[in-house]
Amino acid sequence: MKGKVVGLLVVIALLVGSGGTYAAMALFQDDSNGGSERSVLNNSESDIDSEELTKINKAYELITDRYVSNVDQKNLLDGAIKGMLDTLEDPYSVYMDPETAEQFSQSLGSSFEGIGAEVNMQDGRVTIVSPYKDSPAENAGLRPNDKIMTIDGKSTEGLDLYDAVLKIRGEKGTVVKLGIQRPGVSETLEVDVTRDEIPIETVYSDTIKKNGKTIGVLQITSFSEDTAESFSKELKKLEDQGIDGLVLDVRNNPGGLLNSVSDIAQEVIPGEKPFVQIEDRKGEKQRSVSSLKEKKDYPIVGLIDRGSASAAEILAGALKEAGGYELVGEKSFGKGTVQTTVDLGDGSNIKLTMYKWLTPDGNWIHKEGIKPTVKAEQPSYFYVNPLNTEKTLQYDQNSKQVESAQVMLKGLGFEPGRTDGYFSDKTATAVKAFQRTNDLSVSGKINEKTAQKLQEKIVESIRNPENDIQLETAVELLAK
Amino acid sequence: MKGKVVGLLVVIALLVGSGGTYAAMALFQDDSNGGSERSVLNNSESDIDSEELTKINKAYELITDRYVSNVDQKNLLDGAIKGMLDTLEDPYSVYMDPETAEQFSQSLGSSFEGIGAEVNMQDGRVTIVSPYKDSPAENAGLRPNDKIMTIDGKSTEGLDLYDAVLKIRGEKGTVVKLGIQRPGVSETLEVDVTRDEIPIETVYSDTIKKNGKTIGVLQITSFSEDTAESFSKELKKLEDQGIDGLVLDVRNNPGGLLNSVSDIAQEVIPGEKPFVQIEDRKGEKQRSVSSLKEKKDYPIVGLIDRGSASAAEILAGALKEAGGYELVGEKSFGKGTVQTTVDLGDGSNIKLTMYKWLTPDGNWIHKEGIKPTVKAEQPSYFYVNPLNTEKTLQYDQNSKQVESAQVMLKGLGFEPGRTDGYFSDKTATAVKAFQRTNDLSVSGKINEKTAQKLQEKIVESIRNPENDIQLETAVELLAK
Numbered sequence: 002m003k004g005k006v007v008g009l010l011v012v013i014a015l016l017v018g019s020g021g022t023y024a025a026m027a028l029f030q031d032d033s034n035g036g037s038e039r040s041v042l043n044n045s046e047s048d049i050d051s052e053e054l055t056k057i058n059k060a061y062e063l064i065t066d067r068y069v070s071n072v073d074q075k076n077l078l079d080g081a082i083k084g085m086l087d088t089l090e091d092p093y094s095v096y097m098d099p100e101t102a103e104q105f106s107q108s109l110g111s112s113f114e115g116i117g118a119e120v121n122m123q124d125g126r127v128t129i130v131s132p133y134k135d136s137p138a139e140n141a142g143l144r145p146n147d148k149i150m151t152i153d154g155k156s157t158e159g160l161d162l163y164d165a166v167l168k169i170r171g172e173k174g175t176v177v178k179l180g181i182q183r184p185g186v187s188e189t190l191e192v193d194v195t196r197d198e199i200p201i202e203t204v205y206s207d208t209i210k211k212n213g214k215t216i217g218v219l220q221i222t223s224f225s226e227d228t229a230e231s232f233s234k235e236l237k238k239l240e241d242q243g244i245d246g247l248v249l250d251v252r253n254n255p256g257g258l259l260n261s262v263s264d265i266a267q268e269v270i271p272g273e274k275p276f277v278q279i280e281d282r283k284g285e286k287q288r289s290v291s292s293l294k295e296k297k298d299y300p301i302v303g304l305i306d307r308g309s310a311s312a313a314e315i316l317a318g319a320l321k322e323a324g325g326y327e328l329v330g331e332k333s334f335g336k337g338t339v340q341t342t343v344d345l346g347d348g349s350n351i352k353l354t355m356y357k358w359l360t361p362d363g364n365w366i367h368k369e370g371i372k373p374t375v376k377a378e379q380p381s382y383f384y385v386n387p388l389n390t391e392k393t394l395q396y397d398q399n400s401k402q403v404e405s406a407q408v409m410l411k412g413l414g415f416e417p418g419r420t421d422g423y424f425s426d427k428t429a430t431a432v433k434a435f436q437r438t439n440d441l442s443v444s445g446k447i448n449e450k451t452a453q454k455l456q457e458k459i460v461e462s463i464r465n466p467e468n469d470i471q472l473e474t475a476v477e478l479l480a481k
Numbered sequence: 482m483k484g485k486v487v488g489l490l491v492v493i494a495l496l497v498g499s500g501g502t503y504a505a506m507a508l509f510q511d512d513s514n515g516g517s518e519r520s521v522l523n524n525s526e527s528d529i530d531s532e533e534l535t536k537i538n539k540a541y542e543l544i545t546d547r548y549v550s551n552v553d554q555k556n557l558l559d560g561a562i563k564g565m566l567d568t569l570e571d572p573y574s575v576y577m578d579p580e581t582a583e584q585f586s587q588s589l590g591s592s593f594e595g596i597g598a599e600v601n602m603q604d605g606r607v608t609i610v611s612p613y614k615d616s617p618a619e620n621a622g623l624r625p626n627d628k629i630m631t632i633d634g635k636s637t638e639g640l641d642l643y644d645a646v647l648k649i650r651g652e653k654g655t656v657v658k659l660g661i662q663r664p665g666v667s668e669t670l671e672v673d674v675t676r677d678e679i680p681i682e683t684v685y686s687d688t689i690k691k692n693g694k695t696i697g698v699l700q701i702t703s704f705s706e707d708t709a710e711s712f713s714k715e716l717k718k719l720e721d722q723g724i725d726g727l728v729l730d731v732r733n734n735p736g737g738l739l740n741s742v743s744d745i746a747q748e749v750i751p752g753e754k755p756f757v758q759i760e761d762r763k764g765e766k767q768r769s770v771s772s773l774k775e776k777k778d779y780p781i782v783g784l785i786d787r788g789s790a791s792a793a794e795i796l797a798g799a800l801k802e803a804g805g806y807e808l809v810g811e812k813s814f815g816k817g818t819v820q821t822t823v824d825l826g827d828g829s830n831i832k833l834t835m836y837k838w839l840t841p842d843g844n845w846i847h848k849e850g851i852k853p854t855v856k857a858e859q860p861s862y863f864y865v866n867p868l869n870t871e872k873t874l875q876y877d878q879n880s881k882q883v884e885s886a887q888v889m890l891k892g893l894g895f896e897p898g899r900t901d902g903y904f905s906d907k908t909a910t911a912v913k914a915f916q917r918t919n920d921l922s923v924s925g926k927i928n929e930k931t932a933q934k935l936q937e938k939i940v941e942s943i944r945n946p947e948n949d950i951q952l953e954t955a956v957e958l959l960a961k
Binding site: 053054059061067068070073076086087094124159282347349353355357397399419 | 551557568638
């Protein structure tokens with residue numbers, strides 16, 4: 002077994018996605034879709050010595066010969082590779098077996114059919130990093146950090162990310178039942194998500210008038226192959242309209258391709274400091290500097306939240322440290338590494354963390370996130386848990402469900418007295434007021450109809466751009 | 482790499498412990514302590530083919546050469562073995578690296594210094610299977626299914642079982658701070674445990690007088706090497722006293738050596754049916770039949786709970802199905818497999834699940850548990866969460882802490898009106914009554930002093946044998 006191994010194919014596109022494995026569900030961000038230039042990795046410095054390999058072989062034989070049940074040998078060897086990657090304690094370094102890699106490359110197209118959410122692995126469970134804008138996942142109320150405990154009633158325990166994603170995906174129009182464990186909620190939530198075609202549009206453009214000024218808003222939902230081109234086009238359109246300021250919204254943007262975010266940074270970040278630095282294992286840094294000579298003649302504000310990760314954080318860091326622009330919102334996710342996908346020759350591949358990226362000032366924000374310069378949080382009803390409409394909630398009850406209802410009432414302007422889950426007199430009064438306003442029979446109890454109406458009103462409120470406090474804050478900064 | 486591998490050393494002692502890895506903390510149950518007869522496993526049926534091995538080597542090289550940080554190569558290869566074992570999805574099949582195996586064999590003695598709890602790995606976290614009787618773990622209030630999230634403030638994420646156990650252990654008299662996640666409790670609990678010498682006594686004997694009859698009680702806390710001998714001696718003593726009935730208490734007994742439970746079964750189970758059947762991977766069964774000709778001339782009742790696992794379940798199953806005896810308590814843990822430890826030659830070893838064990842009637846109780854014939858649960862205050870004494874609890878508050886206090890008040894006979902965490906008028910009245918009875922200043926609020934007194938009284942109640950409803954039920958069955 003001594004001797005150099007040749008023929009490792011490296012897909013050159015560097016990945017800066019929050020999930021590392023987010024590609025799983027956001028196919029257009031899949032590595033195989035990146036610059037598919039391939040090169041031969043030929044500089045192996047180390048081999049397994051034969052004694053160690055003998056030990057692995059021993060363990061392999063023992064397990065296949067003596068384990069109480071029959072063992073799938075291929076699975077066992079894939080396990081060995083996964084086990085090696087596990088020792089890195091890096092959720093972004095992952096193995097895809099040939100079958101899984103094949104299924105993913107098959108689905109590479111202009112769209113895919115699924116629920117539209119970025120996922121990764123946390124504490125052994127598939128976890129939502131962020132749902133896509135207007136996706137089935139978002140519409141069903143899934144949120145960052147939701148742990149998927151069951152898929153169609155079956156436990157996800159022991160399931161790896163890719164197998165889990167394949168089970169979540171499926172034909173448009175079909176329903177997948179997810180059992181969700183949400184931080185701070187003790188019961189498992191059952192959420193039905195109707196799968197849909199997930200489009201690959203990644204740039205949304207809009208203008209907002211404020212104080213007589215026109216503010217452009219460019220929302221980037223992820224950094225895929227075509228993102229930079231769309232960005233360029235949309236920015237041009239806004240500039241042609243003569244905007245007085247620009248909001249770059251990368252909230253809930255899980256990242257994507259390094260090339261993509263680099264091309265975008267070149268358009269808006271002036272070239273004094275590098276907009277990003279890529280550091281290899283030896284500590285050598287490659288600095289990327291924009292060719293843009295001067296700042297834009299309008300001010301820019303970045304918009305970030307806890308769902309902004311990786312490539313989104315590169316852009317945010319560049320805006321803040323190289324551009325000197327304000328960042329509005331919440332602390333970002335904190336993913337400061339870059340992955341490369343390496344084909345193992347038999348169709349399987351390893352996506353491996355090979356680099357760190359640093360901000361213009363040389364900060365490594367991994368597990369830290371980027372802090373906004375102006376903190377702004379959405380109202381708490383943006384994050385409220387859905388109500389189980391089957392059980393009537395009423396006076397003197399005490400539960401998480403009551404708590405959710407109280408947060409909703411409060412969000413809608415009906416003061417419930419408290420939001421700790423105890424259904425007080427004041428809560429009943431608030432329910433009555435809500436029922437009166439909405440032509441429901443006035444009982445002070447939250448029955449199925451009242452619960453449904455509450456949720457309907459909350460969804461309306463969340464969708465109303467006027468309630469997007471973070472965006473409002475950014476626009477006000479630009480329009481003063 | 483083709484060719485047979487010889488020299489796998491098999492430690493013959495079969496392990497039937499709930500943790501599989503419970504040995505970690507209960508050293509006397511460690512496999513290496515078992516019958517240390519060794520034999521050579523020479524019948525390998527399968528080798529890794531060289532193409533697959535090349536792939537593992539490729540992955541190995543890629544990771545060591547290109548990963549963003551330096552990689553410990555030995556760790557990587559241990560990871561490969563762990564990764565193979567992980568594919569089995571069997572928490573009882575585990576790898577111990579040479580260093581860990583060495584540390585464990587060093588500590589093999591008549592006692593060890595630690596907290597005294599059986600642990601295993603669940604959802605990637607070290608989890609309490611059961612604390613030992615009168616151990617620091619039990620006295621600090623640790624319970625089955627408590628997940629250890631932090632040890633001395635450091636996260637256990639990514640830590641394997643052995644590393645975690647080594648961190649929990651330590652010199653007698655020193656304190657380890659554990660951050661506990663308890664099912665149904667949303668906050669992480671901070672528990673300080675003062676380490677102690679954990680003795681290896683595994684059999685406790687007692688007699689109880691009831692209705693003019695003398696009932697013997699033999700409690701077996703685990704099945705270690707000396708357990709059968711102690712059992713035999715204590716049983717003889719009880720029989721010499723002329724007992725009218727015998728309770729065999731295997732509550733919170735996580736299991737141990739197959740030999741040990743077999744020797745004990747031989748003493749009390751009559752030999753018509755096998756007391757246990759060991760089934761290998763091919764489905765061949767080895768039936769163990771007791772040489773005891775007739776039933777004992779006194780009735781026997783087994784006592785089980787959710788902490789009774791593996792070897793304890795073998796004994797319980799034998800009592801129920803081969804002896805026709807009653808089982809009192811709660812459904813047991815449900816571990817129906819047998820492990821053997823195999824030395825890999827370099828000091829490391831694999832504990833591998835090689836057999837199933839079946840009850841006398843051929844039932845496999847894995848993940849099912851054994852049902853008692855007479856269900857009996859301890860009062861709910863036996864399982865109450867400790868109070869955080871720093872924060873005063875009072876009227877109109879609503880929290881898990883209030884819930885705990887209500888369960889305690891109720892357990893002590895002071896009716897708090899409700900036990901759902903809402904501090905009502907009635908709860909305040911109950912607190913006042915408790916304060917009056919215990920010479921505390923009567924405020925109706927649970928301040929530090931009242932909280933401490935509540936906990937003191939609860940511990941007293943739990944320790945009072947009269948409140949052990951399960952034991953009482955067993956004794957009544959025998960003494961009627």
